[in-house]
Amino acid sequence: MSSLNQAHIVVGITGGIAAYKTIELIRLLTKAGAEVQVVLTDGAKAFVTEMTLQAISGKPVRSTLLDPQAELGMGHIELAKWADLVVIAPASADFIARHANGLANDLLSTLCLATTALLLLAPAMNQAMWQHPATQSNINLLQQREVNFVGPDAGAQACGDVGPGRMSEPDTIFQAIEDLLTPKTHHLEGQHWVITAGPTQEAIDPVRYISNHSSGKMGYAIAAAAAQHGATVTLxxxxxxxxxxxxxxxxxxxxxxxxxxACRVACANNADVFIGAAAVADFRMKEVANQKMKKQQDSNELQLTLVKNPDIIATLAQEGAAKCMVGFAAETQDVVGYAKDKLQRKGLDLIIANDVSQAGIGFNSDQNQVTIISASDQWTSEQASKSTIAQRIIEHIHQFQLTQSTKD
Known part of the structure; x- marks a missing residue:
């Protein structure tokens, strides 16, 4: 039985083209047995209809704070008490700003202030709006108040821009909801986990750098899962x-x-687990130019002199930085073979291998499929959301810890 069976979930929809995706999210929630109450803002009505949402959710759609019938029983307060979770998908920049500042000028914003339920926001907006300092400040403020976020994703946007700001796909949001409402065991309490994520950037000059396509999603998902299970996490x-x-x-x-x-500082007191999920550049410039390098009009070539970067996880493993050292092997061929070689060569306890050449599970994807390898065993997951894969990785690392403790 799903952890969402009979859960009371308010789905708030704000104005944005991504609102059409929320119909599928509601279908997934009702299929899992959840009771769903939809709340629309005025802006959302331009993108989805109340009739469609009522048919999918099986309940009348709410949109007006001053509805005389609903407010006979203080409806917005009753709805706030009814909810186990309030999810806003899409959550516009305007809604995020209003909630960060405690405004309550429509039904949805009032409900979010009045409820003690978990709150999950799935942002959706233009990439420039997402990256604006005001939006990021509002996000940070809400996170300090323990508001949960899923996404946004990066990619092509309806306006033609490319970048972060796309609302996460319905199955990813569904998984985030399931994770929030599934009772968590705190078997990692008292442990310190250090996790790296994302790409590195190696400067060429003040305006250019060498990097890669890593989005950081897998490392962030693992960090979130470890924290949910009680670990103290440094990301x-x-x-x-x-x-x-x-x-x-x-x-x-x-x-x-x-x-x-930063890893050495974080592991200074011997961390329990170190996970190297970052895509670290293998090389850096031997000398970084102080000024922007200019094109040479008489040449079609540019030569850069590169030197090797430190091998972070091998260095930390040699230094005994953590009791359990876990690496990643993002490969495009002979994935398991290369991963096993890296496991032994770098002195790791576990390595997580994935094929980044496969469409849908490579860099920037919301899905993944991994093989977790130890010196004596290996296990391959099904393709699933990165949050689901993160939970499986946590389980395997914890099981490895238990096995090692019995040997000791």
Whole structure:
């Protein structure tokens, strides 16, 4: 039986083209046995109809704060008490700003202030709006208040821009809802986990750098899962457009050398688990130019002199930085073979291999499929959302810890 069976979920929809995706989310929730009450803002009515949402949810749609019939029994307060979870999908920049500032000028914003239920926001907006300092400040403020976020994703947007701001897909939001409403065991309580995520950026000059396509989603999902299970989590992150998971301390870095230093600081007291999920650049410039490098008009070539970056996880494993060292092997061929070689060569306890050449589970994807390998065993997951894969990774690492403790 699903953990969502008979759960009371309010689905709030704000104005945005992504609102059409929420119809599928509601279908997934009702199929899992949840009772769903839909609340629309005025802006949302331009994108989805009340009749459609009523047919999918099986309940009358609410949209007006001053509805005389509903407010005979203080309907908005009753709805706030009824909810186990309030999910806003899409959550517009305007709604995020209003909730961050405690405004209550429509039914949805009033409901969010009046409820003690869990709150999950699935942002959706133009990439420039998402990256604006005002929006990021509002996001950080809400995270401090323990508001949960899922997404946004990066990619092509309805306006023609490309970048972060796309609402997560319905199955990803559904998984985030299920994770929030599933009772968590706190078997990692008292442990310190250090996790790296995202790409590194190696400067060429003040305006250019060498990097890769890593979105950081897998590392962030693992950090979120570890925190949910009670671990103290330090997330050392390269530049990504992702919100900090609830209960996680993020340390932001750019280069591989900065990441290694931050890892050493975080592991100074011998961490319980270190997971190297970041896609660290193998090389950096031998010398970074102080000024922007200019094109040479008489040449069609540019030569850069590169030197090797430190191998972060191998260095930390050699230094005994954590009791359990877990690496990632993002490969495009002979995935398991290369991963096994890396496991042995770098002195790791576990390695998580995935094929980044496959469409739908490579860099920037919301789905993944991994093989978890130890010196004596291996296990391959089904393709699933990265949050689901993260939970499986946590389970395997914990099981490995239990096995090692019995040997000791």
């Amino acid at each position: 050392i992150s390269g530049p990504v457009a992702l919100p900090v998971p609830a209960g996680v301390k993020r340390v932001s870095v750019k280069s591989a050398q900065e990441m290694l230093y």
